[in-house]
Amino acid sequence: DSGVTQTPKHLITATGQRVTLRCSPRSGDLSVYWYQQSLDQGLQFLIQYYNGEERAKGNILERFSAQQFPDLHSELNLSSLELGDSALYFCASSVWGNNNEKLFFGSGTQLSVL
Amino acid sequence: TQLLEQSPQFLSIQEGENLTVYCNSSSVFSSLQWYRQEPGEGPVLLVTVVTGGEVKKLKRLTFQFGDARKDSSLHITAAQPGDTGLYLCAGASRNMLTFGGGTRLMVKP
Numbered sequence: 001d002s003g004v005t006q007t008p009k010h011l012i013t014a015t016g017q018r019v020t021l022r023c024s025p026r027s028g029d030l031s032v033y034w035y036q037q038s039l040d041q042g043l044q045f046l047i048q049y050y051n052g053e054e055r056a057k058g059n060i061l062e063r064f065s066a067q068q069f070p071d072l073h074s075e076l077n078l079s080s081l082e083l084g085d086s087a088l089y090f091c092a093s094s095v096w097g098n099n100n101e102k103l104f105f106g107s108g109t110q111l112s113v114l
Numbered sequence: 115t116q117l118l119e120q121s122p123q124f125l126s127i128q129e130g131e132n133l134t135v136y137c138n139s140s141s142v143f144s145s146l147q148w149y150r151q152e153p154g155e156g157p158v159l160l161v162t163v164v165t166g167g168e169v170k171k172l173k174r175l176t177f178q179f180g181d182a183r184k185d186s187s188l189h190i191t192a193a194q195p196g197d198t199g200l201y202l203c204a205g206a207s208r209n210m211l212t213f214g215g216g217t218r219l220m221v222k223p
Binding site: 002004033035042043044045056058090092099100102103105106107108 | 144145147154155156157158159162164202206207208210211212213214215216
């Protein structure tokens, strides 16, 4: 158990809909990362937060947004969903958010857009 | 965009065989991490290499960071079915950790 909790584990929705994925980081970790994993794209970095503030942005679509709350949990919002958004979405956390640090990953949310 | 190329993409071997997985880039990284991911789970860190030319051993796994810090390799000796999984390398630079596409390893008993 990595200590990172992601909910829900599975999500099935339709095109055009909006969903929210939730992540609770490991106790004591200040930084949260979101990754998207699909079969043809590998593990793609979306966005990173540190202590409530956005720290780095990767290949995140404008239809997607995220935030980190004062209690350090984070939410990833995906809107106007398309079939191609179907993927595994992982949250990871680390203590200081430095790129040399070990990342602890959650078990992911499997999103299926039908 | 920094790219990390992993090879091979897929590898199916018999128990007891040796194998090497490669992670290559044209970019220099301050450090490189190796993760293993099993079905239904998130990646789990195996090792971090920081110094060019560094070699780290984890039981039957040997990790090497290239002298120029652009590439890395993972060698598994006498592979076992429990080694089956997706192996991911990730290079750290500036404010980002970039993952390679992964090597999917299957070790058959």
